[in-house]
Amino acid sequence: MTEDQDSIVAQNQQEWEENVASADQYTIPWLNLGMDAVRDFAEGRLSGFHEPAGPIDIPMLRTIRRLLYGNLRGKKVLCLASGGGQQSAVFSLLGADVTVADISQGQLDGDIKAAAHYGYEIKTVLCSMTDLSVFEAETFDIVYQPVSIVFVPDVLPVYEQVYRVLKSGGLYSVGHINPSTYPVDFDNAIDGWDGMGYRIASPYLGGALRVDANGNENMTDGKPIGEFRHLFIDMFCGLTQAGFTIKYVSEEPRNFVRTERPTVYSVVQKYIEILSVKEVHPWKA
Numbered sequence: 001m002t003e004d005q006d007s008i009v010a011q012n013q014q015e016w017e018e019n020v021a022s023a024d025q026y027t028i029p030w031l032n033l034g035m036d037a038v039r040d041f042a043e044g045r046l047s048g049f050h051e052p053a054g055p056i057d058i059p060m061l062r063t064i065r066r067l068l069y070g071n072l073r074g075k076k077v078l079c080l081a082s083g084g085g086q087q088s089a090v091f092s093l094l095g096a097d098v099t100v101a102d103i104s105q106g107q108l109d110g111d112i113k114a115a116a117h118y119g120y121e122i123k124t125v126l127c128s129m130t131d132l133s134v135f136e137a138e139t140f141d142i143v144y145q146p147v148s149i150v151f152v153p154d155v156l157p158v159y160e161q162v163y164r165v166l167k168s169g170g171l172y173s174v175g176h177i178n179p180s181t182y183p184v185d186f187d188n189a190i191d192g193w194d195g196m197g198y199r200i201a202s203p204y205l206g207g208a209l210r211v212d213a214n215g216n217e218n219m220t221d222g223k224p225i226g227e228f229r230h231l232f233i234d235m236f237c238g239l240t241q242a243g244f245t246i247k248y249v250s251e252e253p254r255n256f257v258r259t260e261r262p263t264v265y266s267v268v269q270k271y272i273e274i275l276s277v278k279e280v281h282p283w284k285a
Contacts, residue, residue, distance in 0.1 A: 005153070009128045011226045012151045013103040016083075020106030027107060029085025029114040038093050042069035047252055056252065064248045064275055068142065068173055072096040075141040078165065081129040081148035083107025085114030091144065092120045099123040099140075101132065132161040139165050147175035147271055153208065153228050155235065159242035166278045172244060173275050178251075179206070179231050181270045188216035198267060206231040235274065244276035 020027045040046035044062030073095035079088045083102030100111045108124040115122035183191040183200040190201040205219045212222035251269045
């Protein structure tokens with residue numbers, strides 16, 4: 001890794017340890033999962049486990065969920081940059097042999113806590129998503145990565161690491177933030193809520209998110225905060241360049257709630273998930 005990448009990893013490692021200490025929502029283990037809800041989620045009948053989660057009926061999403069979560073008994077799953085005792089609990093309760101890799105020991109402690117609570121075994125590894133050299137090639141059947149790749153400036157090195165540790169025919173699910181929604185969620189003078197709706201006035205750029213001297217979030221001026229906006233060309237072409245075949249892209253619909261100020265999440269879909277496969281005879285750019 002370059003010195004710059006080293007500093008980014010160190011910055012994010014410190015911030016996630018602080019998030020654990022402050023009980024951020026992504027650091028709290030899911031200790032109240034019922035098997036009926038877990039199976040409904042895996043079958044594509046339930047959108048998630050927390051509000052505004054609810055019943056869904058999207059045939060294609062059901063297909064994707066069943067491909068990713070079906071027949072997990074004995075499968076080796078790597079939850080990548082996915083500590084906190086949340087996603088690992090779902091895979092483990094469905095019968096998978098789960099390893100969690102994360103840069104935060106506090107986050108990994110959450111996975112250990114969830115395993116002790118439910119009574120399954122878990123393996124945890126303290127490492128960065130940018131360096132998976134601790135794992136042998138072709139180790140895992142599935143690599144699941146939630147929306148954590150936003151903490152690296154370049155997705156390709158992560159994709160290449162994942163490709164190496166996946167078995168042939170293995171699946172890689174990676175979550176991204178829709179780049180178009182960043183300005184909608186910015187807190188600055190030109191983007192976001194204007195009293196009537198959500199406006200986008202910032203340039204459409206990839207790169208580091210920044211905060212200027214006045215505390216305004218933006219893409220062009222100020223101090224980087226350790227999070228990066230990846231454009232679609234990075235997300236999709238990076239996967240094919242690494243050798244993956246993209247199988248599915250999914251996003252869940254949002255219902256517009258007409259209030260005085262509707263939440264961003266009711267107006268736009270912030271997250272997308274890309275499911276790819278490591279083919280036996282891959283094409284690489």
